[in-house]
Amino acid sequence: MTSADLVLPPTDQQTPTAALLQAPEAQALELAIGDMHLLLEQHGYVIALYPSGIRPEHERRLHSIRSVLESDRIALVKVDLPPLGLAVLVRQLRQLSICDFSPGVVASAARLLSHYIYAGALLNSVARLDRVPVSLKSHATSWVPGSQFAVLAGPESRLVKVGPNVEPPAGPDFGTHLLVAQGNLQSDWVQETLATAWKVQAIHDATVPSDSPRWWGTGKLVEFAAHLPDLSVLYQLVSSVRREKCHWCAMELIGDRCAFCSAPLAASENRALPTGVLHHGAGESPGP
Template sequence: MSTDPSRSHCVVALLADIPTTGHLGDAQAERFTLKGDDLAARSAGFLDFSARHLAAGRKVIALYPQWHSEEAERAVQFARLSLGTDHIAGIDVDIAPLALSLMADQLAYLAPYLPSGLVASLVDELPQHMLSGGWMKSVSGLSTIPITLKQHVGSYLPTTTFLAFCTPVKRVGRVKDDNPAPNIPQRPMEPVQILVSAPEKVEHSDFNDQFIPSLGCQMAGGLPEQPLGWKYWGTTKYVEFVAFSAHPQALTHPVKSIRATPCLWCREPISAGVICRFCRGANQLPAGRPPKQGADVPAPPAKTTGEHIRPSWVAQQSSSADGRTQRPPARQGNTGTGPQSQSTDPADSTPPAPRS
């Protein structure tokens, strides 16, 4: 653990009725269900928690599900305004409850060892290293993951089984010939461990016999039903799972995958080219390091020849009758008489320093 006094540390909170998986032992995010008669009553626990840790010099990262965010957004805004601080970062996460519970505890485990901005950036990176989803007979009520009309109609057939994923990609596929292997987008690094959660009355023997062997899991654990699972999956008959690597160095790979740069406003290390989760300042990619080409990155413009970049006065040159060629118009500026004009070269100008 670093003893650098300039490094800011943080604590992690989860603003939803999402119990812990217990996978990381005592390293758990603080849970707040946000229940009460009014905003003050629902936010009281989180407000006291934030005030106590802010007084100790720690920042607060508050996670909440994107599909159940109304009360959590109000609580975060209420805490930031009441305490007059931007050291509380509210981050919405669009993944299933079981995966969100595991990720919140992973962040709580890493928080003492990493800067606050890097912990906040891991919210986008950690879901890419786990496989989470649901095993269902019907997706007609599923609204958090895109489905097709054919899948919606197929939900009314009695023998249909669907395998839906929310990480690392959002995808819904139909299990054919009792073989779910073609639907799996990727497998975590060996050894693979899986946590399973399902309502008490849901039979999931098919899931245990088909999906777990196809994933190659070495360890499996069962958990009670997540209270908000029905809201995410749109049904009460589902089996929710999250598979991840149980390798001792599994959490170091997501940290090394982040390309961190200091925020231009609060100097907190964040992922390059994103909005800081604390001060909400917009940042840009570092100069001299262009982004990688991908499906969501536009390609650079095609190179042009000199004919397309000639000054306008070149095209207007013409030879006179006595053979002399017209010269370009004189540049207005420092003529030696009168005041000198200021340079308009962008290289000579210095951008103003950002205000705190």
């Protein structure tokens, strides 16, 4: 992981922690290469998740390390999720890493699981928000004192102005827990209105990641992420997708692209997620 505050506490005693891949100004390249070599020696493979908004020099550092080590056991996975949603995804992959999945399946599961994380924020302004499409009307409304906006960045982009008789953005139709990071915006709308509308099974508090104000364009926010909390459900979801072997590096994978070498599968080899995996009724969790 590229930031320590994206490593959420484990949900159980079995979930391992994550290693920190530091920014160039925080660690010399030689030391970073040594740390990565040690991780490979200890664990065999490294799956490095990093946000799409990472600074270019930090991303170049990751590619440089992999190039210097000439290793095909390092997967660099760029994720287009807000900071708190990315932190949730990192923890889910940490949970899956103790299962009987191969490294290739765990790495490529990042793209699959990101579609089941409803990540967003309650903002006092969208004037500087450039990650989600914002209409001219919403920009103008941002300047009205007291305005608040509920913004969903994933799995689809949605934006609504919060107010009386206004429905929250449509949420997941499967059982989730809601992770809430209270920023500098004083509001209970997420914990009360949104959580009720989405019928979440539990609410957990988190600390606002350091990159969230930059990502959302304001520090006056309440960031949230609804997610699948149970390892048994995550396991079944990943297991339900057909596994393939990469024709280039021979790693096992799910989806249409290898997470280790980025080689795509031929169109005829692509497989979609079977229907009905998560739709067992509100509050129900399919067995492993």
